[in-house]
Amino acid sequence: MSAGRASAATAARLVVRTVAVDENEPLIPRTDPRNPLVWMRRGEGIVGLGEVLRIESSGRTRIEDAAAAWTELASRADVDDRVGLPGTGLIAFGTFAFAASSAATSVLIVPELVLGRRDGRAWVTRITLVTGDDESADASDDTADPTIPEPAPKRKVPRVAFAPGSLPPGAYESAVAEAIRRIDAGELQKVVLARQLVGQLADEAGLRATIRQLAEDYPDTWVFAVDGLIGASPETLVRVDHGQVSARVLAGTAARGAGEASDRDRAAALQRSPKDLAEHALAVASAVKRLAPHTARLDTSPEPFTLQLPNLWHLATDLKGVLGDGSSALDLVRAVHPTAAVAGTPRRTAIATLAELEGFDRRRYAGPVGWVDGDGDGEWAIALRCAQVDGDGTVTAYAGCGIVHDSVPADELAETEMKFRPIVEAFGG
Template identity: 30%
Template sequence: MIETKEEVLESVLNRAINKAEKEKRKQLVSVTKKIEAVDPLHFFEAAKQLGKNRSFWSSTAEDFFMVGVGATYKIEATDNRFKETNEQWQRVKQQAIIHNPYEKPGTGLVAMGGMAFDPDKARTLLWDNFSDSEFTVAAYMLTKHEDEYYLTMNVHVSENDRTSDLTNQLNKKVETLLGNDVNIPTNTVILDKYEIEPDKWKQTVQFATEQIKTSEVEKIVLSRELRVKLNRKAQISTVLHDLLETQTNSFVFAFERGEDCFVGATPERLIKIQEDHLLSTCLAGTAPRGNTLSEDKLLADNLLEDDKNRSEHDFVVKMIEEAISPYCSTINVPREPIIYPLKNLQHLYTPVTAIVSPDVNMFDIIKQLHPTPALGGVPREKSLQFIREHELLDRGWYGAPVGWLDHNNNGEFAVAIRSGLIQGDEASLFAGCGVVRDSDPEEEYEETNIKLLPMLTVLGG
């Protein structure tokens, strides 16, 4: 006899209730089923009706989407955050009852979230709703993988719960999420922009070049903030829609915390692990796109031959190789970078691949990779110390690892650049650049202006 999806759900819930009764504690249960096609953005927009925080992740080049709604379980860590986050995640996996017959990456029990760039930097109220490390197991998750769609329900059950009641509650929420009566709202318009101390930022760039010339520091990455005022409250589904349309070859993400939402479209993958295969990419060295094919090619050729950009790029490639070598075998690093084109920018790009050792967890490698020289500097600790003392903003989750991991040790994290923190009808946008000994403050300032364009555009600027 073949069980129906309803019978499978009831059977798993029954097992979880029995276990909760036996162990006298709540039991986390995760059930995944295959569903008909549904637009991830419609699912995300429909989730507003449930009044829960939402998470969104897409690898646009691979047509891979994940949408999380609510938080059945939350992992937070401050002290020794990489180790503590991993230990909590391992405990969650061990204790959960997981029914997932498909075993596709991003299905089953999944944690989505991110970390602060530097927990040792003084915090500000801007990032008050975001922890140093925070990952959630969503109550409901939609996963699109290779043109197939999966819905995962995660719920805590207790010994006093009734299977029929739980089933009805879950199905009612799912019906809301899969409903077709939602529309993506119209875009906002930027009414005003306020740069946070641009002249002082340029002075900091100049000071950094002087420090580099008289010390062993080779590179310091400095970021700045642009605050914008909108004509009305931003709708995150609209922002995501426009990022997906305009920022191909990027990771589009959103992490909602109450009225705040950290959202962006980053081209920079930090790490991907699928089965035992690792991929990390270096995306360092930047030039604008041209208005014609010939101008575009000229800019690309100049980027490939530019000593400053090639030096920055090589810093990151060497760091990635050194960082992953204790955890991997068969590491492959191309000898030369290629051009990675985006809508507004083009970058130098080098993919690094390897085989991961069986006993390695993703957070061990993330700890070694973050921050890359493209976001911190060289050497790491001395450049970070300069940033802590002199940078004019609290980066929060900007420039930090954001992503997901599942119970089968698959996962993917990106570096959260080309991003902004949306707060109702206002937003803070962030951009940075790598400062070396011959950097010109005005040129670095103009580079950050280019990097701000993707978020400015989708907010109606």
């Protein structure tokens, strides 16, 4: 429902029916291989098929414009939800551009069919668009049994040969060195600098295999696919569920060790690292500052803990609280994005600095990605460990690092290589 589609959707009404099903098959093999809609973690989540409508937005007010359009659309929806779990009823998958100046479109997509699983229960949601006097779809029609697609057979992941994008390794190290100079000059405290890898996908039908690979290799992350953006993010931007709010802040990274003893040592060294602890503290302070005004109570982990992923360690802090002002998930997404974990501190200076030193449009990388329901609840991650797949088959992968006073350019470059691994390997690299 971009500006060009607003008139049709304004008169539209969504009819939504969610029913429980007895289903144990994995969800990802059922998703559309060319236009996948996926939100999964530890084998649970939702996948969408088809598209009823989309809400498109851009610019500085892209998140609030989408939130307002979604609230209006949801207020007119006819919902019959017989399961009542997070992810049931009216759902939209979403992805937002990182920057207001981005050429990338931000979008909420309402699918025709949603397959979901959570807490040992499975469901199917059918969503129909009714316009004008068309009453052919009715949520009270109990005779209509949604057809669940059969899971596709497992196939090999498509092979994509990646090459450096517009900021090759040497230029990236130079950008990091310039960022450190500006930090030492007192212009800012932290900036997150990213770089790209670019490749070509010959077989779009292989995207389902790529997503499945990410889910198998990184089960503790949010595995997502929305409008060509595919990834496995370890960082929860914000989650809202019946007045409860939570988030997970990640900043500070170390490679995994070669053996068990070495691995323990690296995790322990990360927890003691002044550089990583300082970087992490800035990210946590940013998240608390943005969330606190919307909560009646907000608690954080007593100290950062180490989060183990297959290829690296992160310093992590969990935030949990109770909403105090009735904000929706999208309201909180707008409040907290972009966090210091993906932009820097102070925010405005960091955004201007990274745009100058990176020299490319991040598009949806490091932006919010997730889902929202008709009540405004939802789960949103930061789009990390990800790639955007364009209609012409171009695949652009992204990875970035937080630059602070003690950063070393060569070390930051090596860290981006670690962070590229999940998406590069998921494309057969």
